[in-house]
Amino acid sequence: MVALGSTSQTYLVANLHYVNEPLVNMREHPSHASKIVSQALFAEEVTICEKKNAWSLIKTSEGYSGWVFNDGIVSRQDVYSHQIMTSRLNATIYKEKDIEYGPMKILPYGSKLNRIDMEDPRWYKVVLPDNCEGYIQKGDAGIEPPLVSQAELVYFSQKFLGIPYIWGGRSSFGYDCSGFVQMLYNQMGILLPRDSKEQIQDPRFKDIPLNTIEAGDLIFFGKSREKIMHVGLFLGNNQFIHTSIRENMPWVRISRLSDFEWSGHVDAYYPFRAARQLVSTR
Structure with a gap:
């Protein structure tokens, strides 16, 4: 030091x-x-x-x-290695191989864990970054799944419906709009910038007309292109998935681009819309 x-x-x-x-x-x-x-x-x-x-x-x-x-x-002093990840939106770590003693930690989806024993038919034994040992049920964790395609992302995204909107959120305990989209694209091996105003500038994407938008593309909203404030994932059939506090519905949900709130109407809260499509993974 x-x-x-x-x-x-x-x-x-x-x-x-x-x-x-x-x-x-x-x-x-x-x-x-x-x-x-x-x-x-x-x-x-x-x-x-x-x-x-x-x-x-x-x-x-x-x-x-x-x-x-x-x-x-x-x-x-050494790298924290991991072999498994949590596969549930909320996954519990226990100090003992017994749920009756209560949780040691409750982790969000995708948390990486160092598995040190897998012989028990029900439990993985894991060690945490602070070297404390614990146990997680095998139904709550597993090896990291393969990357998904853009089409598969549409279905994957819907497992998070109803999760609360949280400002700055990046986990299944609560997402903000850009944190949610960032997590989704990470399932394809694409690391997006953190904020929507940076995501719209990502050079791996290109602008496309709204009438050509495809499932898995990104849709941005704001006061103008220079004042982007929101982002969602297009699902097809005029629908997109996102998380927002607008419309008194502060959770991950599916909305329609034809809804007045998301229509890009000059009198809507977000009068600007833009569609962006991934063209390069580099």
């Missing part, structure tokens, strides 16, 4: 750092009263850029930065 500059700023260079909670909220400033900008998820490797009292300024692999409470981050 090497300290640079003032005593309130410590830059760590010796260790690897991982999220050890189901998720940690990343904030604009080192305070619980500060706005959330994003989330870092369980077993995600992060870079610690600065420490201030009980807070750390972290950067995720996608380049997003924010302040998190230190308790959610652990340091390791």
